[in-house]
Amino acid sequence: MSGRAGKTRNIFLVWLIWPLITLGIYHLVWYYKVNREARDFDQRIEVNPVLALLAITVGWLVIVPPFVSVYNTGVRIARMQQSAGMQRNCNPWIGLILFIVAALFPLYYQHELNQIWAHYQVPEEGDQVPLAA
Numbered sequence: 486m487s488g489r490a491g492k493t494r495n496i497f498l499v500w501l502i503w504p505l506i507t508l509g510i511y512h513l514v515w516y517y518k519v520n521r522e523a524r525d526f527d528q529r530i531e532v533n534p535v536l537a538l539l540a541i542t543v544g545w546l547v548i549v550p551p552f553v554s555v556y557n558t559g560v561r562i563a564r565m566q567q568s569a570g571m572q573r574n575c576n577p578w579i580g581l582i583l584f585i586v587a588a589l590f591p592l593y594y595q596h597e598l599n600q601i602w603a604h605y606q607v608p609e610e611g612d613q614v615p616l617a618a
Contacts, residue, residue: 487614490611490613490614493599494599500588500595512588517535519562520532521534523564526601526614530561530565537558552584555581559575559590562594568616569614570604
């Protein structure tokens with residue numbers, strides 16, 4: 486079984502610089518891409534990136550969906566780590582707490598994703614990589 490590799494990104498650019506330059510738009514693009522990468526990496530990970538994005542934007546009207554979406558994204562990253570043959574280090578509770586504390590979760594989640602891509606010797610985005618589990 487194989488999947489498509491995602492992109493290695495600088496965690497500080499993801500969390501602070503690009504969102505500041507783009508007035509927050511980059512954060513939404515990043516969140517969509519991370520969830521799409523999870524789906525493309527392992528077909529067993531079920532996620533609709535558009536719905537995940539809507540949960541953290543329009544979902545604020547109902548209050549709960551953004552928290553559920555951020556938690557579930559952490560679960561997906563942990564499943565990606567397992568599929569890569571790594572130990573599940575990504576803790577969705579840490580991601581959720583960092584989401585509440587100054588929206589720091591992109592730092593944590595992107596760091597965990599970068600570890601997956603480093604495990605595969607930093608492949609080009611979209612390259613086929615073997616899955617362990």
